[in-house]
Amino acid sequence: MKWLQKLITWARIKSPWVIHFNTGACNACDIEIVAALTPRFDIERFGILLKGTPRHADVLLCSGPVTRQIQDRLVRIYEQMPEPKFVVAVGTCACSGGVFQGCYNVKGGIDAVLPVSAYIPGCPARPEAIIDGVVKLLSSLDPKPAATLPETTTTAKST
Amino acid sequence: MILSLFNLLIFPGFLFLSLFGLAMEFVDRKLYARMQNRIGPPWFQPFADFIKLAAKEEIIPEEADPVMFRLMPVFALTAVVTAFFYIPLWGTHSLFAFNGDLIVVIYLLTLPTLAFFLAGWHSTSLFAMIGATRTLTQLFAYEVPLFMAVLAPALLAGTWSLSEMTVFYQVHPAYAGFNIIGFIVALIAIQGKLERVPFDIPEAETEIVGGTFTEYSGRLLAMFRMAIDIEAVVCASLVAAVFLPFGFGLGPAWGFVIYVFKVLIIIALLALLRTVLARLRIEQMTIFCWKVVAPAALLQLLINLILSGVL
Numbered sequence A: 001m002k003w004l005q006k007l008i009t010w011a012r013i014k015s016p017w018v019i020h021f022n023t024g025a026c027n028a029c030d031i032e033i034v035a036a037l038t039p040r041f042d043i044e045r046f047g048i049l050l051k052g053t054p055r056h057a058d059v060l061l062c063s064g065p066v067t068r069q070i071q072d073r074l075v076r077i078y079e080q081m082p083e084p085k086f087v088v089a090v091g092t093c094a095c096s097g098g099v100f101q102g103c104y105n106v107k108g109g110i111d112a113v114l115p116v117s118a119y120i121p122g123c124p125a126r127p128e129a130i131i132d133g134v135v136k137l138l139s140s141l142d143p144k145p146a147a148t149l150p151e152t153t154t155t156a157k158s159t
Numbered sequence B: 001m002i003l004s005l006f007n008l009l010i011f012p013g014f015l016f017l018s019l020f021g022l023a024m025e026f027v028d029r030k031l032y033a034r035m036q037n038r039i040g041p042p043w044f045q046p047f048a049d050f051i052k053l054a055a056k057e058e059i060i061p062e063e064a065d066p067v068m069f070r071l072m073p074v075f076a077l078t079a080v081v082t083a084f085f086y087i088p089l090w091g092t093h094s095l096f097a098f099n100g101d102l103i104v105v106i107y108l109l110t111l112p113t114l115a116f117f118l119a120g121w122h123s124t125s126l127f128a129m130i131g132a133t134r135t136l137t138q139l140f141a142y143e144v145p146l147f148m149a150v151l152a153p154a155l156l157a158g159t160w161s162l163s164e165m166t167v168f169y170q171v172h173p174a175y176a177g178f179n180i181i182g183f184i185v186a187l188i189a190i191q192g193k194l195e196r197v198p199f200d201i202p203e204a205e206t207e208i209v210g211g212t213f214t215e216y217s218g219r220l221l222a223m224f225r226m227a228i229d230i231e232a233v234v235c236a237s238l239v240a241a242v243f244l245p246f247g248f249g250l251g252p253a254w255g256f257v258i259y260v261f262k263v264l265i266i267i268a269l270l271a272l273l274r275t276v277l278a279r280l281r282i283e284q285m286t287i288f289c290w291k292v293v294a295p296a297a298l299l300q301l302l303i304n305l306i307l308s309g310v311l
């Protein structure tokens, strides 16, 4: 049954379907996510597809700090996703709360509410960084390179 | 008995159809990507998608009807696989032929759409229900032109059996040239049947999340996707058998090559349609189907009626 597990892991790495959720971003990170979906970056090369419904998705791309108002909705979206599921925090705000840290209406980064699998810093994170983050997150599922990839974090390249 | 089981389950039955369907999904997606100046997915993409979905958790909403919710994907898959056995593929005779199988094939191809509707309806999610009603609305728009377009060549051949039709066109190959309007109508109608752009109104993910399949996940979704892939192949085979009846007399090996080639051409045409057009609104689609496509199909019927009297 080991080969079956291997096959499933391979399929998971090759076919990440993402859903995008704005948890309170200033919209720049969202625009970068949308830019990453355009034919210019052609993420279908990696099998990444954008899905409209959480039921179909494997990866939840969150942008922005978690506001008090969005908190319940975010958890609800997360719970609607079938296992196995991953959360990726896109942008500095999503990683830590960023410039909104300590605001009266902000809980903090995504990890204040949900378990986060990958952090993609950048204000806003570049499309390359987002794609890199998702691909690295999924390759960390593969047991072999996991030794060389202890942390599934990426750094945004500045231009 | 053993041979029938082999035919049903392996070749040209379920296993062959699944692999062929997934391969055709790749061809479609790759062509689509190349026409958009992208690189597109690798060849194993549909297989990876399928395996991943099959290994995922399967959520059944509390409000949904669990029996119908589980049954509908199986129902859709069964209907399309069954339809495949009545279509002549690489010989002039299909696996199981009888007089009137043309009608049965068209009805079997309607069943998946009905299954999509019921699946959406029994999900009891708002988006799924909107998708479901749109599926049915759309069904009434494209189904009639498709019927007329496919029945017109049968009228010319004077038979209701797909196998006898191919025999007829084998003897009179030039007659197939008269069915060109029907061919175009059938292509448009099939695009609607497969719910692809510009007729992907029931699944419009920018408006209604995931349409009919909003609540589906895991294995059930994988089954639905498989049903749609197989439906594409079956529809392409039907169009190939009815409108491109060439190359049946060359023995099974060449017949198979020509069959795959014909399906590829039709899939490429469908991908081209998908690339160059944008999604219509539901009422635009209905108006287009009834005012343009249906009269064209009627014209084809008329032409064939007169021809069958003259020739």
Ligand code: SF4
Binding pocket: A024, A025, A026, A027, A028, A029, A063, A064, A065, A090, A091, A092, A093, A094, A098, A099, A122, A123, A124, A125
């Ligand atoms: S990281 Fe920067 S661009 Fe992204 S949401 Fe925060 S402030 Fe906006």
